[in-house]
Amino acid sequence: MSVAVVGGGIIGLSIASRLVDNGADVTIFDDGEYGAWNVAAGMLAPGGEAAFETPALVRLMSSSAERWSSFAASLGVDVGYDETGTLSLAVTADDVAVAAREWPSPALRPSRLRELEPALSPRVRAGVHRPADCQVDPRRVVAALRERLGDRIVTKRLSTLDEAGAPTVVVAAGCGTAALTGLPIRPVKGQVLRLRGEPGLLRHVIEATVDGRSVYVVPRADGEIVVGATQEERSDWTVTAGGVHDLLRAAIELVPDLAECTLAETLVGHRPGTPDNAPLLGVLREGVVVAAGHFRNGVLLAPVTADLIADLVLTGTTDPMLDDFAPGRFA
Numbered sequence: 001m002s003v004a005v006v007g008g009g010i011i012g013l014s015i016a017s018r019l020v021d022n023g024a025d026v027t028i029f030d031d032g033e034y035g036a037w038n039v040a041a042g043m044l045a046p047g048g049e050a051a052f053e054t055p056a057l058v059r060l061m062s063s064s065a066e067r068w069s070s071f072a073a074s075l076g077v078d079v080g081y082d083e084t085g086t087l088s089l090a091v092t093a094d095d096v097a098v099a100a101r102e103w104p105s106p107a108l109r110p111s112r113l114r115e116l117e118p119a120l121s122p123r124v125r126a127g128v129h130r131p132a133d134c135q136v137d138p139r140r141v142v143a144a145l146r147e148r149l150g151d152r153i154v155t156k157r158l159s160t161l162d163e164a165g166a167p168t169v170v171v172a173a174g175c176g177t178a179a180l181t182g183l184p185i186r187p188v189k190g191q192v193l194r195l196r197g198e199p200g201l202l203r204h205v206i207e208a209t210v211d212g213r214s215v216y217v218v219p220r221a222d223g224e225i226v227v228g229a230t231q232e233e234r235s236d237w238t239v240t241a242g243g244v245h246d247l248l249r250a251a252i253e254l255v256p257d258l259a260e261c262t263l264a265e266t267l268v269g270h271r272p273g274t275p276d277n278a279p280l281l282g283v284l285r286e287g288v289v290v291a292a293g294h295f296r297n298g299v300l301l302a303p304v305t306a307d308l309i310a311d312l313v314l315t316g317t318t319d320p321m322l323d324d325f326a327p328g329r330f331a
């Protein structure tokens with residue numbers, strides 16, 4: 001079976017890899033630009049993000065989280081998959097009131113939190129441990145998938161789907177999907193920082209409310225620490241002084257030793273958002289399948305998207321888990 005995948009980000013490559021595993025003849029068209037995967041922190045957080053999402057999306061996220069361990073192992077190299085878990089924290093009494101609405105268990109005392117994470121500031125007032133909320137390094141995942149797929153990847157920006165020249169086309173071009181299909185996907189800007197510190201400074205992913213602002217701090221084993229992210233309804237690429245200031249101030253408030261780290265990168269990425277901020281997954285028209293609009297959760301959702309979209313392409317059957325995510329639902 002001959003399939004073209006448009007978009008060589010984390011979603012397109014994951015689908016392509018699954019199709020190749022099942023014997024399909026796959027060509028991936030990617031424009032060579034960095035997608036949202038290059039900026040993403042790689043939090044795999046069905047718990048953290050679940051509270052206010054729709055039940056169908058929560059099911060999809062949970063199913064994908066369960067697949068991550070074997071998906072990471074299947075890549076055959078270290079992609080930074082880490083199951084230490086996440087600490088959800090709050091600093092002021094107001095922060096506790098807001099954050100605790102999403103906490104699945106009673107708050108831990110500050111002394112217990114500092115046993116788990118000794119570098120935390122004494123200002124941290126309360127929090128919970130979410131052992132199921134893991135992390136992975138999206139840059140390593142994309143590099144591993146590119147290595148596997150090799151010369152099946154063609155560097156070319158498509159303007160129309162006809163240019164793909166295949167009987168079946170999977171459109172997985174993130175924010176670029178809108179121009180190719182007319183589907184309502186909008187870029188939602190996020191500013192992110194990458195720090196460099198001593199490996200082991202932090203053990204857990206931390207997500208927190210600090211003086212009313214949300215921030216996360218994601219430590220990698222090699223000493224890289226991702227601090228994110230702003231969420232702005234705009235599409236420009238400007239790193240702003242205010243954005244960097246807010247992120248650093250909140251992160252250092254949580255973990256004072258972060259002030260000693262090197263500020264290695266300041267980045268902007270765009271989350272592919274949809275009108276209900278749930279992904280578009282399924283048949284758009286004959287010969288065209290869409291897998292896009294994963295918004296804040298594309299890294300988390302990569303394994304389940306790959307499995308279910310590859311099955312759809314190869315067998316023509318739509319898994320019931322996809323029923324709520326039909327790409328034409330806003331028409």
Ligand SMILES: Cc1cc2nc3c(=O)[nH]c(=O)nc-3n(C[C@H](O)[C@H](O)[C@H](O)COP(=O)(O)OP(=O)(O)OC[C@H]3O[C@@H](n4cnc5c(N)ncnc54)[C@H](O)[C@@H]3O)c2cc1C
Binds near residue numbers: 011037158180190229
């Ligand atoms: C600041 C930030 C933090 C995030 N943190 C997390 C997180 O912690 N956990 C999580 O699960 N998700 C996170 N995300 C979301 C996640 O990054 C996205 O949902 C995910 O990357 C979407 O994957 P994708 O492959 O659909 O799109 P992308 O990763 O954007 O890749 C799309 C690819 O298609 C290419 N392309 C576009 N148009 C064309 C065209 N016409 N022809 C050829 N190629 C084309 C692009 O250049 C790109 O390479 C974050 C996103 C941002 C911006």
